Each structure stands twice: as C-alpha cells, then as structure tokens.
Amino acid sequence: MNLYLDTANVDEIREAVKWGVICGVTTNPSLAAREDEDFAKILPSICDLVDGPVSAEVISLDYEGMVSEGRKLAAVHPNVVVKIPITPEGMQAVKMLAKEGIKVNVTLIFTVNQALLAAKAGAAFISPFIGRLDDIGHRGVDLVQDIVEVLHLHKLKAEVIAASIRHPEHVTAVALAGAHIATMPYSVLKQMFKHPLTDAGIESFLNDWKKAEAARKK
Ligand code: E4P
Numbered sequence: 001m002n003l004y005l006d007t008a009n010v011d012e013i014r015e016a017v018k019w020g021v022i023c024g025v026t027t028n029p030s031l032a033a034r035e036d037e038d039f040a041k042i043l044p045s046i047c048d049l050v051d052g053p054v055s056a057e058v059i060s061l062d063y064e065g066m067v068s069e070g071r072k073l074a075a076v077h078p079n080v081v082v083k084i085p086i087t088p089e090g091m092q093a094v095k096m097l098a099k100e101g102i103k104v105n106v107t108l109i110f111t112v113n114q115a116l117l118a119a120k121a122g123a124a125f126i127s128p129f130i131g132r133l134d135d136i137g138h139r140g141v142d143l144v145q146d147i148v149e150v151l152h153l154h155k156l157k158a159e160v161i162a163a164s165i166r167h168p169e170h171v172t173a174v175a176l177a178g179a180h181i182a183t184m185p186y187s188v189l190k191q192m193f194k195h196p197l198t199d200a201g202i203e204s205f206l207n208d209w210k211k212a213e214a215a216r217k218k
Contacts, residue, residue, distance in 0.1 A: 001175045004053075004183035006163065008032045010045050012186035017049050024052040026127070026163065026183040028083065028107070029059060047077035055105045055125070057083035058093075066093035074102040081105045081125060086114045091121035098122030105161065115147040119156040125181070126151075129164035130174065141170070145177035152178075168192045 004024035005016050008031040016022050025046055032039040039056075046054050054077070058069040070082040070093060081103045084090045094104045098121070105125035106118035110133060118126045128147055130140025144162050151158060162174035165184040168191045174182050 001179055002052075002181045003171075003189070004161065004181055005189060006031070006165070006183040006185055008035050008039065008042055008046070009186070010035075010042060010049065013046055013049050016186060016189055022050070022052075022189070024054065024181065024183070025050050026055040026083070026105070026161065028057050043073070043076050043080070047079050050079070052079060053081045053103070053105075053125070054079050055081045055083045055107075057085075057107065061085075061087065061089065063089040063092045063096075066090060067096050070097045070102060070104070071100070083107050083127075086118055091117055094118065094121040094123055098124070107163070109147070110143070112143070112146050112150055115158075115160075116150065116156075119151060119158040123158045125161050126158045127161045127163040127183075130162055130170060131164035131166040133164075134166070140164070141173040141177055144174050144179050148178035148180075 003022050004026055005013055005022050006026045008027040013025060035042055043056055056073045058066045060066045060069050066084055073082050074080050082097055083105045084093055085108045086106050094106060097104050103124035105127055106123040107127045109115050109126055109128040115126045128143050130144060133140035133143060144160060148160050159180035161181040161183050162179040163183050165171060165182055165188055168188060171182050171184060171192060
C-alpha cells in the first residue's frame with residue numbers, strides 16, 4: 001500500500017518527502033482554501049516536490065466545465081490527476097478525460113455502487129471517505145474492504161485511495177482491508193512514527209551508551 005499526503009501545504013509536503021515514505025499527494029478545494037497562495041501557483045510547486053500522482057479537484061459541476069478544467073489541470077504537469085466528484089455528469093467527464101489519457105480520481109465515494117460507476121467510467125483512482133462515514137455511525141473501513149473485493153472480483157483496474165483518514169489506526173485498518181493507497185493529513189503521518197516504547201528504547205540505549213563511555217574514561 002502506498003502512502004499519500006492529503007494537503008495543499010507545500011511546507012508539509014516538502015518535510016514529508018524528506019522522510020522518503022510518501023509517493024503522492026491529494027488535495028481538495030477546502031484544503032486549497034486554507035493556504036494563502038492561489039492554488040494555480042501551489043499546484044506546480046507540489047508537482048516539483050513529489051515524484052508521483054498529485055490529485056487536483058475541479059470546481060465545475062457541469063460536464064463541459066469539468067472537462068475543460070480537467071484538461072487545464074492535467075496540462076500543469078504529467079503527474080497531475082484530475083479529481084472529479086461522483087455525479088452523472090462527472091462520470092461523463094471521466095470517460096472523456098480517460099479517453100484522452102488523463103488520469104482521474106473519483107472523489108466523495110460513500111458506497112460500493114458509486115465505486116462501481118467510477119470504475120466503469122474509467123477512473124484510475126477511487127476515493128472512499130472513511131472518516132466522514134465513521135462520523136455518521138457507519139464503518140468506513142468496511143466500505144474500503146468491500147470496494148477492494150468488488151474491483152478484484154470483477155477485474156476492474158482502478159486503484160482504491162482510502163481517504164478522509166483521521167488517525168493512525170485508520171491507516172492500519174485500510175492496509176489490512178487491501179487499499180492500494182492511504183492518503184492522510186501530515187499530523188497522522190507524523191503520528192504513525194510514534195510509540196512510547198520507541199521513545200523509551202531510544203532514551204535507554206543512549207543512556208547505556210553514555211554510562212559505558214563514562215565508565216571507560218575513568
Ligand atoms: C481526499 O482525497 C480528501 O481530500 C480528504 O481525504 C477528505 O478528508 P476529510 O473528510 O478529513 O475532509
């Protein structure tokens with residue numbers, strides 16, 4: 001399973017890329033709106049930092065608008081993946097863009113049927129939102145597992161991006177559920193490194209080393 005960062009913040013991406021663990025980025029209009037700079041300026045910077053897919057979402061809701069925005073976004077960099085919501089016009093746009101060789105990530109997926117529609121339209125990626133399902137008392141991870149199974153059963157090629165991840169336990173769960181990718185906030189990626197026994201272990205190793213060195217010098 002690949003790990004992506006779900007952010008439009010260039011500093012977070014620059015830092016996480018250094019750690020060597022992420023190979024893609026997803027953004028959405030809300031994430032872009034949190035940044036001071038215009039997204040048109042941010043997108044090329046993100047693509048320069050990450051050697052992998054970078055999802056950028058369209059704002060239009062009509063077919064023509066989505067296709068035209070999608071083409072413009074895809075022209076920014078070969079790694080740009082156009083993000084389109086699961087609507088009938090959206091899937092019409094996916095079909096057209098896919099025919100032109102442009103990769104699309106279908107977003108706001110909350111059911112297996114929506115995932116099926118996206119895959120049939122030609123989506124390269126499908127993004128079920130697990131945290132938002134958990135928020136309303138459903139089990140987001142179960143949806144990821146079902147989508148992975150259905151795509152596999154019917155030999156559909158789209159990759160599943162487990163999105164709307166809220167904590168490290170979600171990452172483990174979607175990895176076990178067979179997601180191809182987990183996209184997460186910077187804070188969750190950082191939390192993944194942490195365990196109190198790791199901190200305690202590092203501290204005791206260093207203390208033992210220093211004690212032995214001090215004893216040898218006596
Ligand atoms: C995914 O592509 C979305 O950008 C994102 O994961 C949404 O997460 P949220 O539900 O925390 O806003």
